Amino acid sequence: MPIAKDIIERLKKRIDSYRDDMVEFQKEITAIVALGPEYKGQGEWKRARFIMEKLKSFGLADISEYNAPDDRVPEGTRPNLVVRLSGKKQKPAVWVMAHMDTVPPGDMQQWETDPFEVVEKEGKLYGRGVEDNQQGLVSALYALRAFLDEGQKPPTDVCLMLVSDEETGNALGVEHVLKNAPDLVDPRDIVIVPDSGNQDGSMVEVAEKSILWIEFVVRGKQVHASMPHVGINAARAAAYLTVRVDEALKKRFDKQDPVFDPPGSTFEPTKREANVPNVNTIPGEERFCFDCRILPDYDVDSVLKTAREVAATVEEEFKVEVEVNTAALMKAAPATSVDSPVVLRVMEAIREVIGVKPKPMGIGGGTVGAVFRRHGIPAVVWSTMDDLAHQPNEYCVIDNMVQDAKVFAHVFLNE
Template sequence: MTHSDDTTRLLARIEGYRDEMVAFQRDLTAVVALGPDNGGDGEWLRAEFIKERARSFGLDDVMELHAADARVTAGFRPNLLFRVRGRAERPTVWVMAHMDTVPPGELFLWRGDPYVAVVEGDIIVGRGVEDNQQGLTSGLFALRALVEEAVVPATDVCLLLVSDEETGNAFGVEHVLGAAPELFHAEDLIIVPDAGAPEGALLEVAEKSTLWVRFVVRGRQVHASIPAAGINAHRGSATLAVRLDARLHAAFCDEDPLFEPPVSTFEPTKREANVPNVNTVPGEDTFYFDCRLLPTHSIDEVKSVIAEVIREVESGLGVTIEIGYPAELPAAPPTAIDSPVVEVLSDAIRELRGISPVAIGIGGGTVAAVFRRRGLPAVVWATLEETAHSPNEYCRIDNLVADAKVFGRVFARGL
């Protein structure tokens, strides 16, 4: 594959940043950025650090979209938008990463101080180095390469760095989209490097709806030696769980090969403690189902099948069943697999790595849904080892550089 001169220079420039990218990751790790819900003081210091570095790289077009939050010293949660102007504004190419991290968890599980990033061979170990500092660093250095090589992209290129991804997005991307919706257009290309696979071959474009269901089954507590004098709530919940399992799987059996797994899932999960002793028939029993629905099945349809099964179990066993929904999140409309962002990103990956990327849907929600709900096509992609939130979280240095090159190639598309 032959590149234009601009692309060749960009890619060489990015390769030349390798050691600086590692040093930047190390410095970034030392500036802790935990949201108040995670016991921290927010992302302000980290945002200041990034702004200062970006300025030294020549990235001086920065817009700040603070979200007021009285719980942190700064009084707000920062959101930063770095822009490099293209020959035209639209369609704007976006890379979005988050500045906050999760806490380290149990310190004894770490080989060293989680906030002192250490290079071990070809990896960097430290809290946040993969989630989401890898994407942040790759995006920032790809942008820097444009400036330092004086490459003017075909259209504007933006790096959006947000707060609060780990604790709900209200002060991060949700705030940005609410405060400045005019920044984004449906024809823009939005890349979120916050999940992915080790080879970088998976582009996440869709997700399932999530429904969590809590069942509180009530009967009448009694000594286990005279069960007929009571109503066994445990039998009620066990019967209900088995019937739901069969009925939900039978009723919602569509398959869609875009998704992994390709079917809706219905899993009995958590069970709360009932009686502490063996010789008592419990009068109350509580358990949960985690349901992930392909977009072709609606949450309401699932709720009505659940209600039907509940009525049968109530009348058959004499229990009463209370139902609750601790989480209910309809799937965002998928990003079309032939949308420009999927095509441009796939072309760059194919060209630079010689692999054929595959678009997939997943069961878990991602921050890209925030865009998709507003009709903005977003793809989640990065080359990751999937060590996010783990002790000894690490980032492969080759991935840091290689993903920056993919961004550089996307930024230089059409040149």
């Protein structure tokens, strides 16, 4: 539905006027470290309290808490907040979910500035968390603020879900919220997760591949290399196994889906563990892995089954024993349909505000958008970013942060 031009222009202008405020807010929250206990952190409590005070100072007073008990952190709880701006109607509500926690800085030698003290340089803010996921949090929050300051009621409710524990598994964050408040988010609602994106803001992530890590252990018999006939060479068997698995998986699971980049499933031999330290020993054991990213229409078990069938041929031919283990498995959530309301609405906002051609895409896997999709809620992952998540010298492009707020305002105003 076309939206009122004069209102969106006013909202955009208002958002421009917040630029310095948004930068200041980034600086303030970065200084309040929010690391989960897995990272020896104290959790997100202090940061959440600060954000709540900020929200109230904007006039956003409708805040509900869905906190998850956790005795590993000083306050004994991991905060999850839902901030609601009432619309003319309640439903379908528009949601933006962002996480308050970050990963640790990692190797401090690689940081050129203090990760917890934001430095502004050439239009960028440097610091841990400024992009992942504070950019999305700040953009969405200031988009909401613009509605209040312009005295505009959005057509339907707009909610921000600010969660904990995203970097360490989601159980005490978004999973906790959806489990404890099953009616909070409706499958007809619009859900955007601004936690990944590309540089021009054109990528709307709608689907993910399943992730399967397979470990192969090949056992033969270690002997002196001059006497191969009394041993069983695990290195040779592993080499044949690698090639045969590679060929068999690529051949059998060869479907292409242009929504994905790359369009097919991928099967990559990756880690290989050291075997013997010297050249004149025939190895008795080999251990190596495949990283598989599988299109959602394939059953992950059939990939494993194929790997086992291939392993059996190598066992037979080379007289080795082969163990095939699942080292990790994350089955893909159902994809968000490219003509679902959330996709159409986000794409329209991208076209109108950024002026680029939006593209719904699938990726190799692993975003928090999948949590919603597993609950039957179509969600998209979108934002404009260089994607520096978890890297040293993480930065946020200030223009992206401001522009994304305008895109959110457009989505909030649509219906």
